[in-house]
Structures are given as structure tokens and as C-alpha cells.
Amino acid sequence: MIGKIVNAIQDEYADDYAWCYGCGRLNEEGLHLRTGWEGDKTVTVYTPRQEHTAIPGFVYGGLIGSLVDCHGTGSASLALHRKKGHEPGEGVVEPPRFVTASLTVNFMKPTPHGVPLKAVGTIEEIHPKKWKVHTEVFAGDELCAKGEVVAAVMPDTFMQK
Amino acid sequence: MIGKIVNAIQDEYADDYAWCYGCGRLNEEGLHLRTGWEGDKTVTVYTPRQEHTAIPGFVYGGLIGSLVDCHGTGSASLALHRKKGHEPGEGVVEPPRFVTASLTVNFMKPTPHGVPLKAVGTIEEIHPKKWKVHTEVFAGDELCAKGEVVAAVMPDTFMQK
Numbered sequence: 001m002i003g004k005i006v007n008a009i010q011d012e013y014a015d016d017y018a019w020c021y022g023c024g025r026l027n028e029e030g031l032h033l034r035t036g037w038e039g040d041k042t043v044t045v046y047t048p049r050q051e052h053t054a055i056p057g058f059v060y061g062g063l064i065g066s067l068v069d070c071h072g073t074g075s076a077s078l079a080l081h082r083k084k085g086h087e088p089g090e091g092v093v094e095p096p097r098f099v100t101a102s103l104t105v106n107f108m109k110p111t112p113h114g115v116p117l118k119a120v121g122t123i124e125e126i127h128p129k130k131w132k133v134h135t136e137v138f139a140g141d142e143l144c145a146k147g148e149v150v151a152a153v154m155p156d157t158f159m160q161k
Numbered sequence: 162m163i164g165k166i167v168n169a170i171q172d173e174y175a176d177d178y179a180w181c182y183g184c185g186r187l188n189e190e191g192l193h194l195r196t197g198w199e200g201d202k203t204v205t206v207y208t209p210r211q212e213h214t215a216i217p218g219f220v221y222g223g224l225i226g227s228l229v230d231c232h233g234t235g236s237a238s239l240a241l242h243r244k245k246g247h248e249p250g251e252g253v254v255e256p257p258r259f260v261t262a263s264l265t266v267n268f269m270k271p272t273p274h275g276v277p278l279k280a281v282g283t284i285e286e287i288h289p290k291k292w293k294v295h296t297e298v299f300a301g302d303e304l305c306a307k308g309e310v311v312a313a314v315m316p317d318t319f320m321q322k
């Protein structure tokens with residue numbers, strides 16, 4: 001059921017925006033979440049580390065929150081990129097970078113540790129610069145959490161240094 | 162403005178429940194979040210690690226989600242413990258362990274990196290076994306995020322091994 005994401009949007013974020021703890025390819029300590037298309041759905045696959053425990057045997061909720069978060073911003077980036085005629089893997093233009101305006105996670109059942117988690121996203125355009133991503137998180141065939149992210153195109157104020 | 166939490170509820174969780182990546186004292190890789198009373202508010206203080214970056218200079222949203230999450234379960238535990246006549250630091254009985262039913266975070270503004278974050282919680286009893294915790298996350302005097310956790314007393318099914 002769970003395959004590798006071949007072309008992930010995070011592979012093409014501009015270097016300045018590739019340091020995110022959740023999904024930045026340049027953050028050595030980070031989770032390296034990667035998000036790609038699967039038809040008109042978006043997919044991120046991640047196997048939690050040993051230390052990502054809640055109660056022994058189950059995955060830490062904050063990790064699931066992180067998965068939903070970066071899956072949300074990545075999915076929004078994929079969607080706006082596609083709307084402009086681009087797909088990850090082309091490498092023609094840098095994709096837009098989104099930030100999270102809000103994050104919601106409903107924990108449906110304890111998420112078992114030791115198996116890959118698959119986040120599957122359905123995208124809704126609220127405004128060209130603001131997208132909502134509805135995410136379901138599966139462990140195997142079990143739906144363990146449902147989440148929602150409102151993601152906005154990153155404002156310029158983020159790059160003040 | 163930011164002091165150390167002297168008596169944290171997580172210091173007294175039973176050993177079996179003290180492995181949480183966010184707030185378990187026995188999880189060596191974890192964040193070791195600690196939550197205590199400040200009058201009738203609850204407080205958790207945490208300084209993000211260097212790698213907890215979103216865009217350079219700002220804190221990763223998933224880390225703020227984790228802070229709100231464990232602050233929520235810790236606050237609910239404090240509240241039910243107090244309702245039963247106990248305070249952390251007494252060490253008379255083990256406090257109740259809560260799990261997160263839902264987590265919501267609204268990001269008000271980019272959270273600056275390099276300063277301690279203070280989560281301040283206001284607690285609402287929905288049911289003796291279900292509490293809602295409204296949390297504000299401050300960096301210095303700046304309100305950076307608002308969150309909400311619904312926490313439920315951990316069901317026995319969590320301890321299947």
C-alpha cells in the first residue's frame with residue numbers, strides 16, 4: 001500500500017526555505033517529510049522514530065500534528081504549483097512556499113508505533129493564496145487521525161533577517 | 162517574566178506513562194516539557210532547540226503544536242488532580258494521565274527563535290474525564306499562537322502491550 005514519493009515538492013523549495021524541522025531537506029536533525037501527488041490526492045509517508053512515543057507502543061500526537069502540518073503546507077504548494085501549470089520533478093520554477101495559519105488534528109484512535117504512517121490530503125482552494133488541506137492519517141489500513149490545515153502563501157515579512 | 166516550573170505534574174506521572182516524546186521524563190530524546198500551576202492558570206516553559214526551525218529565525222509550527230499538546234494533557238492532569246485535593250510536589254498519589262482527543266493551533270504571528278516560549282493555559286471542565294484547555298503561547302510579551310486541546314483520561318486500551 002505504501003510506496004516511495006518519487007517527486008516531492010519539498011525537493012524543490014528554494015534553499016532559503018528548506019530548513020523546516022518537519023520537511024526541510026537541509027535540516028539535518030529534521031523529519032524530512034516529503035509530499036507528492038497520487039492522482040488528485042496528496043501523499044506523505046513517514047515512519048516515526050523510536051523516540052516518537054506517546055505511551056509505549058503508540059505514536060506521539062505531536063508527531064502526528066507535525067506530519068499533518070507539513071503535509072498541509074506541502075499539499076498547498078503542490079496545488080498552487082499545478083494550478084500554474086507545473087509538476088514537481090520538472091525543476092522549471094521554484095514552487096510557492098506556504099506557511100500554516102491553523103492546524104487541527106482529531107485523534108480517532110491510538111496510532112500504533114513501528115509502521116509507516118501515510119497522510120492522504122484532499123485540497124480545497126479558499127483563495128489563490130490560501131488553501132485548506134483535509135488530511136487523513138493511516139497506519140496500514142487503519143484511519144488513526146484526521147487533520148485540517150489552512151495554509152497561506154508565505155508573507156515577505158518571514159524573510160527579514 | 163519567565164520562571165522555572167518548580168512542581169510539574171509530569172514529574173509524578175507513573176513510570177509507564179513517562180515516555181512521551183513531548184513531556185516524558187524518561188524519554189532521553191524528548192522535549193521534557195513540564196507543566197505547573199501559576200495561580201489558577203497552568204504554565205509550561207520551553208526554549209526550542211536550534212533545529213526547531215520553520216523558516217530561519219522562526220520556530221517550527223509543529224513544535225508549537227507539540228507544546229500546546231503536552232501543555233494541554235498536563236494541564237488537564239493538574240486540574241483533575243487538584244479537584245481530587247492534590248497538588249504536584251506532594252507525591253501522595255499518582256496524578257491521572259490524559260491523552261489528546263483533539264488539538265487545534267492558530268498561528269497569530271511568526272514565533273521568533275532563540276527565546277523561551279511560555280504556554281499559559283485556562284482550563285474548562287467538560288466532564289470529569291474530559292477537559293478543554295485553552296492555551297496562549299508567548300515569546301516574551303508577544304502572543305504568537307493560540308491553541309486548544311480536548312484531553313480525555315487515558316482509556317485502559319492504551320496499556321495493552
